Amino acid sequence: MFPAGAALSRRRASSELLRQLCRTTSVAPPLPPSLSTVAAAAEGIGPPPIRVSFTESAGRGVFAARGIAAGELIHSAQPLVAHPSPSLLDKVCYYCLRRLQKEASPISTSILGENDSSKTTACYFCSESCREQSKGFYEVEKGLDWTLFDDHCRIRINAFRIELVAKTYEEMLASAAAFIAADAAVGNAIYMLPSFYNHDCDPNAHIIWLENANAKLKALRNIEAGEELRICYIDASMEFEARQKILAEGFGFQCGCFKVHATGQFSSFTVMKMKGNLYSLVLAENFHVCTGRRASKTLVLLHRHHLQLQCGQWGWWSRRWLVKVRLKWVKNRGLDHIIDRDTDIKAACLLKDAIAAAPSGLLPARSLAQFQKNLGLTVPVLRFLRRYPTLFRELPHPRFPSLPAFSLAPGALLLHRRESEAFQATLRDDAAHRLARLLMMARSRSLPLSAIFPLRYDLGLPPDFPSALATARPDLFRLSRRPTDGASILSLSSWPDHLAVSVLQLRHRDALAQPSYRDFKKPSASSAAPLAFPMRFPRGYGSMKKVKAWMEDFHHLPYVSPYEDASGIDPDSDLMEKHVVGVLHELLSLTIHKKTKRNYMRSLREELGLPHRFTRVFTRYPGIFYLSLKCKTTTVVLREGYQMGKLVDPHLLSLVRDKFFYVMRTGLLYRGKGMTKLVLEEDDLFSQGNCREEQKEQIAIDNEEQDGVYDDDVGVDDEDLGASDNDDDECYELDDSDDEDGSDNG
Numbered sequence: 001m002f003p004a005g006a007a008l009s010r011r012r013a014s015s016e017l018l019r020q021l022c023r024t025t026s027v028a029p030p031l032p033p034s035l036s037t038v039a040a041a042a043e044g045i046g047p048p049p050i051r052v053s054f055t056e057s058a059g060r061g062v063f064a065a066r067g068i069a070a071g072e073l074i075h076s077a078q079p080l081v082a083h084p085s086p087s088l089l090d091k092v093c094y095y096c097l098r099r100l101q102k103e104a105s106p107i108s109t110s111i112l113g114e115n116d117s118s119k120t121t122a123c124y125f126c127s128e129s130c131r132e133q134s135k136g137f138y139e140v141e142k143g144l145d146w147t148l149f150d151d152h153c154r155i156r157i158n159a160f161r162i163e164l165v166a167k168t169y170e171e172m173l174a175s176a177a178a179f180i181a182a183d184a185a186v187g188n189a190i191y192m193l194p195s196f197y198n199h200d201c202d203p204n205a206h207i208i209w210l211e212n213a214n215a216k217l218k219a220l221r222n223i224e225a226g227e228e229l230r231i232c233y234i235d236a237s238m239e240f241e242a243r244q245k246i247l248a249e250g251f252g253f254q255c256g257c258f259k260v261h262a263t264g265q266f267s268s269f270t271v272m273k274m275k276g277n278l279y280s281l282v283l284a285e286n287f288h289v290c291t292g293r294r295a296s297k298t299l300v301l302l303h304r305h306h307l308q309l310q311c312g313q314w315g316w317w318s319r320r321w322l323v324k325v326r327l328k329w330v331k332n333r334g335l336d337h338i339i340d341r342d343t344d345i346k347a348a349c350l351l352k353d354a355i356a357a358a359p360s361g362l363l364p365a366r367s368l369a370q371f372q373k374n375l376g377l378t379v380p381v382l383r384f385l386r387r388y389p390t391l392f393r394e395l396p397h398p399r400f401p402s403l404p405a406f407s408l409a410p411g412a413l414l415l416h417r418r419e420s421e422a423f424q425a426t427l428r429d430d431a432a433h434r435l436a437r438l439l440m441m442a443r444s445r446s447l448p449l450s451a452i453f454p455l456r457y458d459l460g461l462p463p464d465f466p467s468a469l470a471t472a473r474p475d476l477f478r479l480s481r482r483p484t485d486g487a488s489i490l491s492l493s494s495w496p497d498h499l500a501v502s503v504l505q506l507r508h509r510d511a512l513a514q515p516s517y518r519d520f521k522k523p524s525a526s527s528a529a530p531l532a533f534p535m536r537f538p539r540g541y542g543s544m545k546k547v548k549a550w551m552e553d554f555h556h557l558p559y560v561s562p563y564e565d566a567s568g569i570d571p572d573s574d575l576m577e578k579h580v581v582g583v584l585h586e587l588l589s590l591t592i593h594k595k596t597k598r599n600y601m602r603s604l605r606e607e608l609g610l611p612h613r614f615t616r617v618f619t620r621y622p623g624i625f626y627l628s629l630k631c632k633t634t635t636v637v638l639r640e641g642y643q644m645g646k647l648v649d650p651h652l653l654s655l656v657r658d659k660f661f662y663v664m665r666t667g668l669l670y671r672g673k674g675m676t677k678l679v680l681e682e683d684d685l686f687s688q689g690n691c692r693e694e695q696k697e698q699i700a701i702d703n704e705e706q707d708g709v710y711d712d713d714v715g716v717d718d719e720d721l722g723a724s725d726n727d728d729d730e731c732y733e734l735d736d737s738d739d740e741d742g743s744d745n746g
């Protein structure tokens with residue numbers, strides 16, 4: 001449609017032509033008295049399920065008047081005017097562009113050659129009726145001065161390029177050859193109603209021509225009433241920049257299709273949209289930036305000829321073709337240090353919660369010792385409690401004075417109060433949304449509470465979240481008992497559409513809405529590969545060509561949102577691997593500290609629909625994940641979450657927890673000086689920059705420690721990592737069963 005880059009002179013010539021046409025013919029394009037009638041008349045049935053109305057940003061547009069099902073014929077449209085491609089003048093009907101049978105009857109026209117005005121060209125018709133109907137134009141054309149125009153330029157502006165759908169295998173091959181060698185279009189035509197359709201690189205409708213220039217507008221996916229119907233004006237398999245250039249230069253607008261659509265759908269990378277639609281156009285549209293080196297031609301061919309792809313729901317991606325490189329896993333001291341520190345903070349917070357929940361505000365040391373296993377502490381709980389007198393106050397047990405008991409010191413009480421206030425004021429909804437997103441990723445939209453409890457601290461849920469969130473938000477959650485074993489199950493009570501957007505998608509949308517200087521400088525890296533997982537590779541990595549090529553291919557695979565049904569993906573495909581990366585990335589992104597224990601994730605495997613041994617991806621994608629063996633457990637960290645030893649985007653709760661660390665640390669310092677009962681004032685705690693010292697220390701570690709070097713010669717196999725030769729490495733022995741049982745219930 002609308003050949004791009006029409007020169008100004010040609011535009012002027014076209015308007016001149018239009019004026020001449022209007023003066024000389026009665027078939028000049030009229031203004032539509034009723035657009036629906038035009039379409040309805042074309043189809044021969046009732047009015048089509050559409051209305052033309054104003055859009056927010058693209059002038060007029062076509063909207064669905066009712067829900068339209070995927071694959072439904074929305075309406076047909078006859079051209080106002082059509083013209084065959086010059087090279088096919090003797091092969092297609094001059095009037096309707098139908099391919100001619102041998103017995104076509106020729107007539108001579110007065111259409112002049114481009115350079116030779118004395119030259120006339122014969123043209124042919126498929127039927128008497130076409131010949132009759134063409135007479136109007138034929139007479140007009142005879143009376144016009146065509147010397148200003150090149151071939152068939154009378155419909156250069158606002159014309160659709162017509163490519164008939166191939167019916168047979170032979171036709172398909174011929175079309176493919178035509179596409180590679182020359183132009184596959186049989187001609188151009190102008191329509192009334194289809195001209196009101198705006199463009200989208202990820203359209204919900206498309207226009208096809210089956211046997212002649214009569215256009216069929218079809219729905220590519222289910223469309224809701226009121227949704228705008230958009231088609232794609234250009235070859236969507238082109239790179240992002242190329243598409244934008246053509247649209248800007250040829251059509252005078254920038255396509256905002258990578259931003260969120262009105263329906264809440266994302267750009268073409270959300271491949272689930274093709275579910276149930278076998279039209280290759282859907283494939284092409286959905287994968288236009290995914291046309292990796294290996295598949296692009298085929299996808300373009302399929303796109304152009306609207307063939308059905310018979311290789312399953314996930315088509316080309318249901319295969320493994322990425323060439324992977326095995327990378328050595330090397331420790332990162334900066335991240336290890338963070339895990340070390342956070343393990344103590346988490347233990348202190350969980351002990352604090354347990355003491356705060358006790359009716360008397362006091363717990364005997366023996367009860368607290370039961371938490372030992374779940375806290376991941378390397379020292380006994382009793383010693384840990386005594387280490388931090390600014391948090392925990394040791395008292396004799398009221399009934400058994402020989403037994404030690406602990407209550408919260410004023411500093412801890414103050415922080416506990418602050419945390420509860422923050423939760424009441426702002427964090428309640430945030431925590432509810434995190435929990436809802438977790439459930440939305442689960443196949444059954446529900447999870448046993450026993451699987452959520454271990455993640456409670458990491459997800460920033462309050463200790464009493466089943467009552468504080470689940471029962472307080474019946475619009476989101478429902479608590480029930482599993483009939484088989486009576487286990488408590490938390491389910492989603494509704495599907496909140498606005499939450500079904502991954503952190504990666506949100507960030508991508510924001511980046512496009514407000515491009516940074518970096519995006520401006522390097523547009524190809526930021527916008528041509530949208531929804532790429534941010535990777536933070538160690539020094540030396542960038543020079544590894546093999547790794548680079550692999551990652552490029554990986555990014556070219558479609559991004560399947562973790563909130564979409566991925567049951568149709570071949571579990572053995574690269575696409576599934578990318579989906580698994582997406583789910584784990586999202587899960588880690590939902591955590592407050594962008595990390596959690598590997599075992600916690602493993603306990604959600606079945607519910608999240610992850611394949612066996614899915615944890616391999618942690619070592620396979622070291623640019624995204626970091627595995628730490630600190631504190632006798634395996635923790636998975638999202639690398640992008642940290643920079644210079646700090647959380648990139650610290651959550652309010654993480655700031656409160658940092659204060660805990662400050663209080664703990666202060667206690668530790670003063671303890672050495674015999675001040676076991678140091679009382680911290682509110683001002684001490686909430687004054688600016690009280691954690692500065694710690695941060696400085698962390699940054700120093702980060703600066704000193706770049707990640708180690710990944711070595712593809714001495715590779716390790718997935719997660720069974722052995723010792724490395726590097727001086728910096730620890731002897732990692734990562735296997736499937738290294739952690740504690742993961743039943744941390746805080």
Ligand SMILES: C[S@@+](CC[C@H](N)C(=O)[O-])C[C@H]1O[C@@H](n2cnc3c(N)ncnc32)[C@H](O)[C@@H]1O
Pocket residue numbers: 057058059060061194195196197198199200251252253254255256
């Ligand atoms: C075929 S017309 C579509 C109908 C047009 N909106 C109207 O009001 O007549 C094509 C023109 O619509 C506008 N348009 C189409 N798609 C657009 C989009 N995605 N964003 C902005 N403008 C768009 C451009 O001005 C383009 O040249």
